[in-house]
Amino acid sequence: MMKKQLAMVIDSSSCIDCKACMTACKVENQVSAGNWRNWIKVQDADFAQSGRPEGADSMHFQPGNCMHCDNPTCVQACPTSATYKDEKDGTVKVNENLCIGCGSCIPACPYGARYRRPDKKIVDKCDFCEHRRQRGDLPACVTTCPTKARTFGDLNDPDSDVARLLKRNKTMRVINPESDTRPNIYYMSMTAPLNWPVKAEIPTPIQLWKFVNPLVWGFVGLNALGVLAMLGKQLLVKDEPPVSVHEEKKEDAHE
Amino acid sequence: MNSKMIKRHAKITIFMHWFNTFCWFFLLATGLGLIRNDDLQLTGGWWSNLMVSLFGSAETLLLVHEIVGLVWAGAFMVFLVFGFRKYVLPFLRQIFTYSPSRDLKWLIKKNIQMTLGYKWLKRLGFTPDIPEQGFYNVGQKLFAVVSVLGGIVIVVTGLIMFLSNILIDNTAIVQWAILIHFVTVGLVIGGLLIHIYMAAISPDERPAFFSMFTGTVPEDYAEHHHKLWYDEVKTAERKAHSA
Amino acid sequence: MSSNINTPISRRNFLKWSGAATAATVVGTKTPVLHALVPSDKKADASNAEYHFSACDMCLNKCGLVARVENNVVTKLDPNQKFLKSRGMLCARGNAGIAQLYDPDRLKYPLLRKGKRGEGKWQRLSWDEALDYAAEQLKKIADEYTRCGVLFSPGSDMQSTFVHWFAEVFGSYNVTTHESACLLSRNRAYLDTFGEVPFSDVLHTKYIIMAGANRYEALITPDSIDLMSTRKNGTKLVVLDPRYTKTAALADEWYPVRPGTDMAFFLAIIHVIISEKLYDQAYAFEKLYGLEQLSEHVKQYSPEWAEGECEIPAKDITRIARELAAAAPAAIVYPGRRTSDYVNSTQIRRSMAILNALLGNWDRPGGLLAARQVGLSRVELPEAPFYEDNPDDRLDIGKAHMMFEEEGSFKHMRDAIIEAKPYPIKGWFVYKHNPLQSEANRQRTLEMMEKLDFILTVDIAMSDTAWMSDLVLPAPSYLERQDPASGLQGSSACACVVTRNPVVPALFESKPVFEILKELANRLELGEYFDFTLEEYRKQQLKNLPDAERALREDGVYYNPSKLYGVYEGRIYKTKSKKIELYNERYAEMGVDPMPVYKSPRKVPSGRFRMVVGRNAYFTHCTTQNNALLHELMPENSLWIHPKAAAGLGIKEGDLVEVSSAVGRGELKASLKDGIREDTVYMASGFGVLSKGLTNIYGKGACMAEILEDFSDELSGNMAMHETFVKVARKVA
Known part of the structure; x- marks a missing residue:
């Protein structure tokens, strides 16, 4: 059987910014005050042209959440692999039992999809409502959306709604050109805003680790070489101290 | 050969040493297994996978690493508190006391002797005698210092990571702790390799190795390897006799 | 690299324990480390959850929902996918219903005011004390000032009907509702044009003009959702609003109309449609009354003239008129809901209703639809007693030409109470209504309250009106109570029935208003009028819908597949002329403009x-x-x-x-x-x-x-x- 790649196709032109998805998610996933697992980005209207913005100049709403990327920079930043790409369904997951709450993944996400839970002090983000999917339900945001702007399903299943939408429509992904993480949220073309994803920033200590890693292993290796040299000498070379050494020393001591 | 034995280690010291040994190997094995990020793991993941399959899951591995780490640090804390005057203070005094001229000479000569042999020692223009040492030789002292300071750093950074989920809101501290934990372990391991060779494999220090079980060393070993300490012990004995 | 989430070992528990230990240094706890290694089956799993149907009460739409209950706690409200009226959705408010239920600010027990009104000093009462006190106060006012001396504000939820009933049996005509701050002018205009207040077939229309309505923010089901669906099918949306609302943002055309001049725009559209004969003449001849008068009347209202008033370019007005007529009858001038905006709002809405009439969209796909049959039965209740000493009429009678008797006008009622003319009102029973926030001129409402001897508010939380009351009684939220059945109109989506049963038991000491009224009635010797249970009441409502109880139980909603289009075939209109009235005879008789006459709104003074x-x-x-x-x-x-x-x-x-x-x-x-x-x-x-x-x-x-x-x-x-x-x-x- 082919592997799954769960994904969303979002028709942002259907979004009325009612924030039902955000509230539903907040309740379903018990997201703490001040934090969100999903969002609606707003592109303000441009009144400079006519005073009556139309078409691309008009206000635009763009729902989103963790993009469950194919090239997840958050996974690269996680020292314990608490954050990982699940090969079974293609989602990027957080194993909360393995997360030590170092927060390295938070700036590593170009979409700001991650936050540190203030209660458990571990990272949290959208998991496409895994517990709902286990019951056979859709993610809370998808279920509740009044205008059904969000469509959810398995990209690799040609009969899924998302696969069909992708096939029949021009779609695009919202990326930062410096950090193309190959997201799995597709937008119907002409979505806006586009300029908001930031460059993925892996924290200095984690970057430094990649640098010092060979140094540490090199240091250990050098010491190991020294030990090997001693061992080699011990096994291969007969090396008795000159007898006189002991004698001389004894005499010295008695003086 | 003189077969008379001198007491070198207290039972508690021996226990702490082997307890420490066990913890170190265990924490090293599990800790390396916890570095599951491919970019950070030099072993290519096989070690981590081995450890994870051994412990059932990565989170169990982490949990066990944390528990053993806490037990290890806790035991030393207890030892520090209750054995401070009797064991810890004298130990610290020993390992932090250096005689620059003698100790430097010992380091150079011993290194050459251990790797290249006496012949090369002579060829390089050194006299074959090795400077006299106290209860610990300078190599042991330096490794002890690295172990003690490294241990403190490892415990502190480990605690930071452990408490990250409980108390700490500044994630930068945690991120740095992870790195420092890793680097410090690397440094100590470097010394540990030499320590293991010297103590367990090299025939020179074999009596010291046995003393880590029995607590005693032969007098002539003490005289040869720890002359200054040997003299102290003898002087003390003599005083005790005359008293 | 993959990892198993459902590991039997909970590191989290261990951390929790060690955290606690760090904080408290507890000696001699059980062996938590070992405990942590024991498989934990405490995880919330699906088999633990129960699901209950209900209907949302966060606004008036009553969207069907499914409440997930785990260990007696409501953990999530999801849309009932079978609920067609809301197209199976739940908005932000619907999702936030949980926070109303578990709001720490909820009223928890009866409170009696101590100290001055608004001072916030309260004494906790038992229910018996509270109800005794309330009954005593109501009786005192009835004895001294007649029973009309108590004003009732019944709110607008599914139990409000019992407050109306209580007012009736108590003997007061003085009932004001939320409606006079909302949609009465629209209702007036459509009643006086079509004889009925219509629903818009947004889903099937091809062209919508929305003026003074903001359907993407002020959500009305199914209109708000259907507006998006129909837009995706190519329907054109033109919005008139002084604000760039989200509806304006998502429209094809938005005109920042000068506030209060919408009538000029619509009269000009009518002008174009009539002068260019863009209407269906056969239809007009058959169905419309007063076309000749209207043709004459709108001659003065050219697009060029209108541009000067509403600041919408004449060429756009002409174009929109032609586009609208081309799309007719599947074209709508959206009637709107809250139309409490101008002193001539009814006439403004009349101009829109007349335009709808010209488009011939009444009772047709994509047009304005008549109410469908839902089929709920009226519950037979004993005849309310007659009180001889009562005055003849409600206090605000005759203050406006065409006031609705049942709804009244809060503004006029308030003025009359302050003047105490023609008779005094001294008591106020408020149920989930908050005029201090919703009715213009708060000072005036406070002034009115000063005239009152006794104010009783029943609500879920301490609203401003509750805060200024003498006795405050806690009501449960919609998730905690049983409600009667309610019939809903969903234009082309459905005509349906919903009801509520408690999803969880009522929290604190909260008591449904039905129970409160019942107990008050007993204390006021009116018990016979409330001698029924909600169960019995609902049974009577549903008696002619044999399948309804099963449907409500199994689907959470009952649909009546009643006739949708062509309801008026062979039927007369409920107007004086029995036709759709472009020209209103009754208005003419009363000296009111029989057709909307444009009056320019007051100019905004400079600096304002x-x-x-x-x-x-x-x-x-x-x-x-x-x-x-x-x-x-x-x-x-x-x-x-x-x-x-x-x-x-x-x-x-x-x-x-x-x-x-x-x-x-x-x-x-x-x-x-x-x-x-x-x-x-x-x-x-x-x-x-x-x-x-x-x-x-x-x-x-x-x-x-x-x-x-x-x-x-x-x-x-x-x-x-x-x-x-x-x-x-x-x-x-």
């Missing part, structure tokens, strides 16, 4: 702004601002002001500004918006509260009701909330 109000998708009027989940979406209101106007006043984004009118003032932060006219400002409702019992929003923002002057619609007595001019000044922080 016209203040307009309007909804967003997070708040229902002034009721959900304190809801923790919704509060986070909008923690306070701000004053929308155009950057040019703001610059003239030295106001920058986020500056604190004072907004003042002839009747009140408020302080709030400025929001500089290109999307509002330079002569207009806007603020959301529900902030600047008096009640310290609303802890999330107390001290935040300004109160709309405080600043608005209490103009009213001449015909319906509906409040007119867009007639206030305000001064805006920067406050030095």
Whole structure:
């Protein structure tokens, strides 16, 4: 059987910014005050042209959440692999039992999809409502959306709604050109805003680790070489101290 | 050969040493297994996978690493508190006391002797005698210092990571702790390799190795390897006799 | 690399324990480390959850929902996918219903005022004490001032019907509802044109003009959702609004109309359609009354003339008129809902209704639909007693030409109470209604309250009106109570019945208003009129719908597959002429303009702004601002002001500004918006509260009701909330 790649196709032109998805998610996933697992980005209207913005100049709403990327920079930043790409369904997951709450993944996400839970002090983000999917339900945001702007399903299943939408429509992904993480949220073309994803920033200590890693292993290796040299000498070379050494020393001591 | 034995280690010291040994190997094995990020793991993941399959899951591995780490640090804390005057203070005094001229000479000569042999020692223009040492030789002292300071750093950074989920809101501290934990372990391991060779494999220090079980060393070993300490012990004995 | 989430070992528990140990250094705890290694089956799993149908009460739409209950706690509200009226959705408010149920600010037990009104000193009473006291006070007022001496404000939820009934058997005609701050002028206009208030077949229409309505923010089911579906099918949406609302943002065309001039626009459209003969003449001959008079009447209203009034280009008006006529009859001038805006709102809406009539869209796909048959039966209740000493009429009678007798007019009622003419009112029974926030001129409402001897408020939380009351009784939320059945119209989506059963038991000491009224009736020797249970009441309602109980149990909703289009085939219109009245004879008889005559709105004096109000998708009027989940979406209101106007006043984004009118003032932060006219400002409702019992929003923002002057619609007595001019000044922080 082919592997799954769960994904969303979002028709942002259907979004009325009612924030039902955000509230539903907040309740379903018990997201703490001040934090969100999903969002609606707003592109303000441009009144400079006519005073009556139309078409691309008009206000635009763009729902989103963790993009469950194919090239997840958050996974690269996680020292314990608490954050990982699940090969079974293609989602990027957080194993909360393995997360030590170092927060390295938070700036590593170009979409700001991650936050540190203030209660458990571990990272949290959208998991496409895994517990709902286990019951056979859709993610809370998808279920509740009044205008059904969000469509959810398995990209690799040609009969899924998302696969069909992708096939029949021009779609695009919202990326930062410096950090193309190959997201799995597709937008119907002409979505806006586009300029908001930031460059993925892996924290200095984690970057430094990649640098010092060979140094540490090199240091250990050098010491190991020294030990090997001693061992080699011990096994291969007969090396008795000159007898006189002991004698001389004894005499010295008695003086 | 003189077969008379001198007491070198207290039972508690021996226990702490082997307890420490066990913890170190265990924490090293599990800790390396916890570095599951491919970019950070030099072993290519096989070690981590081995450890994870051994412990059932990565989170169990982490949990066990944390528990053993806490037990290890806790035991030393207890030892520090209750054995401070009797064991810890004298130990610290020993390992932090250096005689620059003698100790430097010992380091150079011993290194050459251990790797290249006496012949090369002579060829390089050194006299074959090795400077006299106290209860610990300078190599042991330096490794002890690295172990003690490294241990403190490892415990502190480990605690930071452990408490990250409980108390700490500044994630930068945690991120740095992870790195420092890793680097410090690397440094100590470097010394540990030499320590293991010297103590367990090299025939020179074999009596010291046995003393880590029995607590005693032969007098002539003490005289040869720890002359200054040997003299102290003898002087003390003599005083005790005359008293 | 993959990892198993469902590991038997919970590191989390271990951490929790060690955290506790770090904090408390507990000696001799059980062996938690070992405990942590024991498989934990405490995880919330699906088999633990129960699912219950209910209907949302966060606004008036009553969207069908499924409540998930785990261990007696409601953990999630999801849309009932079988509920067609809302197209299987639940909005932000619907999702936030949980925060109403578990709101720490909820009223928990009966409270009696100690100290002065509004001082916030309360004494906790037992229910018996509270009900005895309430009955005693009501009786005292009845004895001294007749039974009409008590005003009833029944709110608008599914138990409000019992408050109406109680008022009737208690003997007071004086009942005012939320409606006179809302849609009475629209209802008036459509009743006086078509004889019925219609529903819009948004889903099947091809062209919509929306003026004075904001359907993407003020959500009405199914219209708001159908508006998006129909737009995806190519339907054109034209929006007239002084604000660039989200509806305006998503429309094909938006015109920042000069406030109060919509009638000029519509009369000009009618002008074009009639002069260019773009209407169906056969239809007009058969169905419409007064076309000749109308043709004559609108000659004066050319697009060029209208441009000068409404500031919409004449060529656009002409084009829109032609496009609209081309799309007819699947074209709608959207009737709107809250039309409590101008002193001539009924006539403004009449101009829109007349245009709809010309489009021939009545009772046709994509047009305006008549109410469908739902089939609920009227419950037989004993005849209410007659009280001889009562006055002849309600207090506000005759204050407006065409007032609705059942709804009254809060504004006129308030004035009459203050004047105590023609007779005094001394008591007020309020159920889930909050005039201090929703009715213009808060000072005036406070003044009215000073005239009252006894104010009793039943509500879920401490609203401003509850805060100023003498006795406050806690009601449960919709998730905790049994309600009667309710019939709903969903235009082309459905005609359906919903009901409620408790999803969880009522929290604290809260008591449904039905129970409160029943116990009050017993104490007032009116027990025989409330001698039924909700179960019995509902059974009677459903007696002619044999399948309804099963459907409600299994699907959470019952549909009546009643006739949708062509309901009026072979039927006369409920108007005087029995036709659709372009020209209203009754108006003519009363000396009211029989056809809408345009009067230019008062000009905004220089240095002033016209203040307009309007909804967003997070708040229902002034009721959900304190809801923790919704509060986070909008923690306070701000004053929308155009950057040019703001610059003239030295106001920058986020500056604190004072907004003042002839009747009140408020302080709030400025929001500089290109999307509002330079002569207009806007603020959301529900902030600047008096009640310290609303802890999330107390001290935040300004109160709309405080600043608005209490103009009213001449015909319906509906409040007119867009007639206030305000001064805006920067406050030095």
